[in-house]
Amino acid sequence: MNYTYFPGCSLEKNAACYDASTRAVAAQLGMQLTEVEDWNCCGATEYVSLNLTAAYSLIARNLAQASKNTSTHELVAPCSACYLNLRKCDKVLGQDPKFAGRVVQALAAGGLSYKPGTLHIRHLLDVLYQDVGLEALAAKVTKPLRGLRVAPYYGCMIVRPEFHDGGEDPEAPTSLDEILKALGADVVDYPLKAACCGGHMTQISEATGFDMIHRLVKSAADLNADLIATLCPMCQLNLDGFQGAMNRHFGSHFHMPVLYFTQLIGLAMGMSMREMGIGEEIVDARAALSRIGSEMAAEAAEPKRPRKDDKALPMPAPLKRA
Amino acid sequence: MEHNHASSFMDEVSSSAPGGEALRTCIQCGTCGGSCPSGPDMQHTPRQIFALIRAGERDVVLKSNTPWYCVSCYYCTVRCPKEIPVTEIMYTLKRMAVRDKAFDDSKAPDFSKVFIRWVEEFGRSFELGLMGVHMIRHNPFGAFKIMDMAVGMVTKGRMAFTPTRIKGLDGLKRILAKAKELEAQA
Numbered sequence A: 001m002n003y004t005y006f007p008g009c010s011l012e013k014n015a016a017c018y019d020a021s022t023r024a025v026a027a028q029l030g031m032q033l034t035e036v037e038d039w040n041c042c043g044a045t046e047y048v049s050l051n052l053t054a055a056y057s058l059i060a061r062n063l064a065q066a067s068k069n070t071s072t073h074e075l076v077a078p079c080s081a082c083y084l085n086l087r088k089c090d091k092v093l094g095q096d097p098k099f100a101g102r103v104v105q106a107l108a109a110g111g112l113s114y115k116p117g118t119l120h121i122r123h124l125l126d127v128l129y130q131d132v133g134l135e136a137l138a139a140k141v142t143k144p145l146r147g148l149r150v151a152p153y154y155g156c157m158i159v160r161p162e163f164h165d166g167g168e169d170p171e172a173p174t175s176l177d178e179i180l181k182a183l184g185a186d187v188v189d190y191p192l193k194a195a196c197c198g199g200h201m202t203q204i205s206e207a208t209g210f211d212m213i214h215r216l217v218k219s220a221a222d223l224n225a226d227l228i229a230t231l232c233p234m235c236q237l238n239l240d241g242f243q244g245a246m247n248r249h250f251g252s253h254f255h256m257p258v259l260y261f262t263q264l265i266g267l268a269m270g271m272s273m274r275e276m277g278i279g280e281e282i283v284d285a286r287a288a289l290s291r292i293g294s295e296m297a298a299e300a301a302e303p304k305r306p307r308k309d310d311k312a313l314p315m316p317a318p319l320k321r322a
Numbered sequence B: 001m002e003h004n005h006a007s008s009f010m011d012e013v014s015s016s017a018p019g020g021e022a023l024r025t026c027i028q029c030g031t032c033g034g035s036c037p038s039g040p041d042m043q044h045t046p047r048q049i050f051a052l053i054r055a056g057e058r059d060v061v062l063k064s065n066t067p068w069y070c071v072s073c074y075y076c077t078v079r080c081p082k083e084i085p086v087t088e089i090m091y092t093l094k095r096m097a098v099r100d101k102a103f104d105d106s107k108a109p110d111f112s113k114v115f116i117r118w119v120e121e122f123g124r125s126f127e128l129g130l131m132g133v134h135m136i137r138h139n140p141f142g143a144f145k146i147m148d149m150a151v152g153m154v155t156k157g158r159m160a161f162t163p164t165r166i167k168g169l170d171g172l173k174r175i176l177a178k179a180k181e182l183e184a185q186a
């Protein structure tokens, strides 16, 4: 399995543990990742807000660089924003020849070219789910994540436009759930799995941004999740990095660690916490991870809801006896 | 006259967004606004924006905070029964507002500009520079609120102190200069 790999700016530093865990896991699974030569920023959601042709030309430079690796047409990106931009650019260039003409001219000014449709652009989750597959993943598990309650969080950018080449429901995806189950984790039925983390909204309107983070963290906490598994550096930064500020904003006290799904895969394969970059998260995940292997903890973590068949009327609390 | 005025704004918007022609088929069902996580904080819901576009209310639309509160989550896009690329139209409105300097609150457009400035200069984005400049300009006291986060990011080695410069920077600059020239002509 041979792939061209587009790490993206976040994975260089802020999400370095996502990059490290991706490379380590890929090597174990027999995937060869060849990094795109001299790649540039994909422009996130910012460039397209300013200049359409420049935004697509910026992305297209990456496609041109990636297509230099002629040994494969498969391009994989672990960042959801990069994935979406690369894929959207390839698609738009293929559909709109007039616009594509402009981008082609711009690329030519830098001595580059790209023919739309040359690359098959995919997110890492798609590759692990479809190419590697659940069986091969499960076969590599030496330390199952038993007892760990995980909320699978997909976020928005990856699933919405035709993820898995259209094979996954844009609002109720299941591939990450299945991968986490294959690792032995106790997967929470997380209703906000495909909701948005707010992107850069904390920088535009704090109240709006914190509200989106709050909803996601609270829902996971209400379901007694030990941690949230994510696959996007923006989601990780929002839910983990801004969790403290969000807590202060709402006067809440959530402590919900947020790890990359590749970190969990690596741990389940027996790789060390250090190798997986555990500890780089702002909301410490170690206590949550110590629950791995403790079946008792899993029992205790079941949500304490009144039993459905409890027919008793609500009663005043019993008087305390001194 | 009024009719021409209205249809010309619709022409402008629908022709500048990839797949934007579909906007003409909006049935005003409100699915987009009902799906929007930032809807409650927007001055106009996406549906209202589309009605205003149809009515030719250029100023109201380009002054609205709506596009800037769009977090590009694509809920509207996958749910719209007419397959209108709502998210792309929000980006288009942002570009038009920036070009016309129509949006009063400079905070949101500025964020995009500062982000892109590093990309244009180095080829990669630079979080520390972005956060620094943006905070100083728009929210100097807000910095205290995220101080623990900033300290955490630094001590955990998640914050680069210098941007990475790509090797092919000259070529990239030529590409972007050409792209901007072509955009201005389009």
Ligand code: SF4
Binding pocket: B025, B026, B027, B028, B029, B030, B031, B032, B033, B046, B047, B050, B079, B080, B081, B082, B083, B084, B086
């Ligand atoms: S969901 Fe589509 S058709 Fe309905 S109001 Fe929004 S844009 Fe128009």
Ligand code: SF4
Binding pocket: B032, B035, B036, B037, B038, B039, B046, B069, B070, B071, B072, B073, B074, B075, B076, B077, B086, B087, B090
């Ligand atoms: S993409 Fe933008 S407009 Fe559409 S639902 Fe999401 S935030 Fe709202």
